[in-house]
Amino acid sequence: MTRSWKLPGLFVVCGSVVAAGAALGGSPAVAAAELVAFVLLAGLHSPLVFPRPTGALEAQRRSAADGRIVVYWRPGCRYCLRLRLRLGRSARRLYWVDIWRDPDGAAAVRAVNGGDETVPTVVVAGRPHTNPDPVWVCRQLASSA
Structure with a gap:
């Protein structure tokens, strides 16, 4: 089961890192949008969709x-x-x-x-x-x- 969650987990981690960089750069709106996009990608690639x-x-x-x-x-x-x-x-x-x-x-x-x-x-x-x-x-x- 853990294998099924690796890709969605990777999307969430990468999205968090990208969003943190944007937030530290002074763009909280961009950070929020990037985080939402990565979380949606994680959801679409998760076993929950199937x-x-x-x-x-x-x-x-x-x-x-x-x-x-x-x-x-x-x-x-x-x-x-x-x-x-x-x-x-x-x-x-x-x-x-x-x-x-x-x-x-x-x-x-x-x-x-x-x-x-x-x-x-x-x-x-x-x-x-x-x-x-x-x-x-x-x-x-x-x-x-």
Whole structure:
């Protein structure tokens, strides 16, 4: 779990340092704006933006039973964030596997991507799709409902 919070923590620390420099330089308004920007970046890259992750084996088992889509992702991935934001509230209907927290998930992604941990990797009806267009994923989700 600590690995998921490293990038957001780094954003907060860097933002604090940058804001402190601006505040000491006599620009408190600029310091506040910079700090808010870094905190927003930290929030967008935190695990809180994504639904609660499921283990890869559990997600595969559940998907085989109910046909739901499985998304393999990792914190800090801008393409994963783009997909998540595009899905909106519908994202709760998918199984999300954080490959940094689940070694089985990372192995599954490497198996379908030639040894690379390329995310998002989306599995629809048992077929993996690497970094698919979010619009396509939305259509797949709508057609499976």
